[in-house]
Amino acid sequence: MSRISVIPRISLTWLLVAQALVIMPHLGHLPSWVIALWLGCAGWRIQIFRMRARYPNAWAKAGLMLAAVVGVLFSRGSLVGLDAGVVLLIAAFVLKLVEMRSKRDALVLIFLGFFAVVTAYLFDDSMPMALFSLLPVTALLAAMIGLQQSGLATQPWPTARLAGGLLLQALPLMLLLFIFFPRLGPLWSLPTPNNKATSGLSDSMTPADIAELSRSPALAFRASFDGQTPPRSELYWRALTLEQFDGQRWSQSSFTQQTLAPAWEKRGEALHYSIVMQPSAQRWLFGLDVAETSLEQTQLMSDFRLQRRAPVQRSLLYQVTSWPQALREPKQVSVALRHNLQLPAQGEPRSRAWAAELKRSHPQPEQLVQALLQHFNRQPFAYTLRPPALGVNNIDDFLFVTRSGFCAHYAGAMTFVLRAAGIPARVVAGYQGGEFNPAGNYVQVRQFDAHAWVEYWQAGRGWVSVDPTFQVAPERIEMGLEEALSAEHSFLEGSPLSPLRYRQLSWLNQLRLGWDNLNYGWQRWVLGYQSAQQLAFLQRWLGRIDAQSLALSLVGGGALLLGLLSLWLFKPWQRERDVQRRLFRRFEQLLARHAITRQPGEGPRDYAERAAQALPAQAQAIRAFAAAFEAQRYAGQTASVAQLRQHLQVLRRALPWRFTRAEQ
Numbered sequence: 001m002s003r004i005s006v007i008p009r010i011s012l013t014w015l016l017v018a019q020a021l022v023i024m025p026h027l028g029h030l031p032s033w034v035i036a037l038w039l040g041c042a043g044w045r046i047q048i049f050r051m052r053a054r055y056p057n058a059w060a061k062a063g064l065m066l067a068a069v070v071g072v073l074f075s076r077g078s079l080v081g082l083d084a085g086v087v088l089l090i091a092a093f094v095l096k097l098v099e100m101r102s103k104r105d106a107l108v109l110i111f112l113g114f115f116a117v118v119t120a121y122l123f124d125d126s127m128p129m130a131l132f133s134l135l136p137v138t139a140l141l142a143a144m145i146g147l148q149q150s151g152l153a154t155q156p157w158p159t160a161r162l163a164g165g166l167l168l169q170a171l172p173l174m175l176l177l178f179i180f181f182p183r184l185g186p187l188w189s190l191p192t193p194n195n196k197a198t199s200g201l202s203d204s205m206t207p208a209d210i211a212e213l214s215r216s217p218a219l220a221f222r223a224s225f226d227g228q229t230p231p232r233s234e235l236y237w238r239a240l241t242l243e244q245f246d247g248q249r250w251s252q253s254s255f256t257q258q259t260l261a262p263a264w265e266k267r268g269e270a271l272h273y274s275i276v277m278q279p280s281a282q283r284w285l286f287g288l289d290v291a292e293t294s295l296e297q298t299q300l301m302s303d304f305r306l307q308r309r310a311p312v313q314r315s316l317l318y319q320v321t322s323w324p325q326a327l328r329e330p331k332q333v334s335v336a337l338r339h340n341l342q343l344p345a346q347g348e349p350r351s352r353a354w355a356a357e358l359k360r361s362h363p364q365p366e367q368l369v370q371a372l373l374q375h376f377n378r379q380p381f382a383y384t385l386r387p388p389a390l391g392v393n394n395i396d397d398f399l400f401v402t403r404s405g406f407c408a409h410y411a412g413a414m415t416f417v418l419r420a421a422g423i424p425a426r427v428v429a430g431y432q433g434g435e436f437n438p439a440g441n442y443v444q445v446r447q448f449d450a451h452a453w454v455e456y457w458q459a460g461r462g463w464v465s466v467d468p469t470f471q472v473a474p475e476r477i478e479m480g481l482e483e484a485l486s487a488e489h490s491f492l493e494g495s496p497l498s499p500l501r502y503r504q505l506s507w508l509n510q511l512r513l514g515w516d517n518l519n520y521g522w523q524r525w526v527l528g529y530q531s532a533q534q535l536a537f538l539q540r541w542l543g544r545i546d547a548q549s550l551a552l553s554l555v556g557g558g559a560l561l562l563g564l565l566s567l568w569l570f571k572p573w574q575r576e577r578d579v580q581r582r583l584f585r586r587f588e589q590l591l592a593r594h595a596i597t598r599q600p601g602e603g604p605r606d607y608a609e610r611a612a613q614a615l616p617a618q619a620q621a622i623r624a625f626a627a628a629f630e631a632q633r634y635a636g637q638t639a640s641v642a643q644l645r646q647h648l649q650v651l652r653r654a655l656p657w658r659f660t661r662a663e664q
Contacts, residue, residue: 007103010159021136022120029123038094072084176561200213200447201450204250205250205452207408211406214447219446221237225272261299279316285318289326315523337424340426351393358417369423382404386488407476426455580641591615621651629644
């Protein structure tokens with residue numbers, strides 16, 4: 001007979017269900033061989049339980065682990081990093097299933113499953129993911145209950161109900177810890193998984209890049225205003241400024257990386273709003289000009305963009321105040337202006353000649369800018385996501401041949417002509433507009449709202465923003481991309497199932513907006529509940545208190561609460577006062593580590609003799625303790641308890657750390 005306690009059928013069943021539920025959220029980024037590995041290991045484990053297959057020996061286990069490591073190396077290209085680490089974790093979680101022999105092994109597998117559930121949040125922290133994670137957690141709890149072999153654990157559904165009840169009982173404590181436990185910053189940061197989509201603007205731009213974003217319905221961020229939301233035509237969300245042009249691509253210059261605060265003057269009414277930004281793996285934040293924020297490790301850069309010290313790797317909530325009518329750098333130094341006059345030495349001859357002609361006929365910068373905007377408005381230019389191909393002199397071809405393009409074409413061409421005419425100018429990349437959600441009173445901005453416009457500098461006025469796209473397709477600015485592309489029917493043509501394409505269906509649109517409002521609340525009040533939000537929330541209830549005092553109070557109160565809870569759970573005043581019985585319980589625990597558990601109704605002598613036969617190398621120490629216990633407990637001998645403790649200590653040293661194959 002096996003000397004190792006058998007895993008109960010109900011526990012094994014729930015373990016298999018839990019593994020399937022744990023792996024399911026990872027399907028999008030796991031290599032296919034991991035799925036095949038799980039199917040094979042699950043089938044193997046079932047055959048072991050039916051006594052139709054053997055446990056893997058040491059060579060088989062080493063081979064399987066080596067194969068998993070090689071698989072990770074070939075599928076991920078490395079064994080280091082978040083992606084590789086998660087795949088290795090899931091592979092170990094799967095392989096442990098066939099190695100599992102004792103209840104202790106089952107507990108290790110269950111705890112490993114809880115950790116694997118958490119890793120799914122590294123790839124998806126949405127509300128549906130949080131709700132789904134309750135299923136594998138419940139299944140893992142049911143597997144843990146099934147290990148007890150009680151009468152309840154012989155049926156699946158009562159076991160699941162008990163697991164769900166335990167989970168519900170833990171909810172109040174979870175809410176208390178979530179609200180009051182100090183929101184500590186991470187001790188280290190993890191890179192964004194390679195397979196996690198973080199589509200968005202990059203630090204350089206070609207027209208094709210903006211066109212690609214214009215085909216994506218992915219969410220970029222949501223913004224909620226204090227008070228009335230500004231009109232759509234005024235929502236120009238700055239991300240970054242592009243000042244360097246190599247003839248094909250606009251990119252950031254080294255000058256814009258300076259952390260010197262720009263000179264600007266607040267004018268007009270301020271806008272107060274909050275933004276919940278999606279992960280972008282970039283350091284810049286979004287905001288209307290000119291933006292200020294109290295977010296830690298964030299500052300206003302020399303080109304008026306907001307930038308963090310670390311990339312945005314998860315959903316980020318921050319508060320912003322903007323002054324759209326602010327005066328920006330009315331006095332600029334010559335070195336900075338030269339960066340905004342840079343052009344390639346060769347190329348675009350027709351555009352350069354036209355710029356010289358415009359400068360002669362319009363000597364004032366403002367007049368020349370207006371002439372350019374009127375040219376885009378009056379000439380037969382077209383707004384399209386399907387522009388004709390351009391040649392080497394792409395700006396010449398766009399301005400004088402094809403005259404068809406989208407925002408990046410117009411912004412890039414206008415900036416080039418202004419620079420060629422001696423007017424400092426630059427391209428601003430970001431987003432324009434956004435869809436207003438009346439259910440939550442906020443604006444949702446998606447990747448297809450990506451936009452590029454122009455800033456030019458004028459003495460006394462500083463940087464002035466203009467949008468040549470508005471002259472060609474005003475409906476793009478006032479109504480959105482879908483209206484601007486209504487004639488060519490190219491809006492989200494690559495996403496036929498996106499509900500954004502069917503906004504004309506009122507019932508479907510209401511469902512979409514309502515679901516988005518739920519997700520916004522999740523991001524704002526759960527994912528966005530960080531230290532600043534916690535401090536503000538608690539200050540409304542506790543009055544003015546600084547962060548340090550609040551943290552100390554919460555830590556002290558939490559420690560006191562946990563202490564009281566521990567006293568209530570463990571009840572040390574009810575501990576066994578009989579020293580002999582307490583030492584015998586320790587004796588049972590030592591043998592239980594080697595899968596030798598005392599059966600109901602089994603006497604100490606019979607139990608010790610069975611253990612001595614199972615562990616012949618330690619038989620003498622086992623019999624010595626049992627004889628001393630019987631002599632003191634039942635024969636009335638007056639040997640001291642210290643002698644019994646000494647026998648127990650000898651046994652503890654004689655026993656190995658855990659059972660070996662020879663004991664199985």
